[in-house]
Amino acid sequence: MGDFVRIIIAILLPPLGVFLHVGLRGPFWINILLSLLGYVPGIVHAVWVIAKH
Numbered sequence: 001m002g003d004f005v006r007i008i009i010a011i012l013l014p015p016l017g018v019f020l021h022v023g024l025r026g027p028f029w030i031n032i033l034l035s036l037l038g039y040v041p042g043i044v045h046a047v048w049v050i051a052k053h
Contacts, residue, residue, distance in 0.1 A: 027045075
């Protein structure tokens with residue numbers, strides 16, 4: 001799956017975008033926490049994780 005599609009998914013559902021990229025590792029759980037604290041921090045983290053790897 002291309003990074004562009006993952007970024008679109010990350011904008012709509014941040015934890016799903018991170019899960020598709022890294023699985024159930026640490027960044028996924030951090031993204032869950034950030035998404036619960038606010039939608040925008042979850043999006044920013046998800047896009048960062050996808051772009052970084």
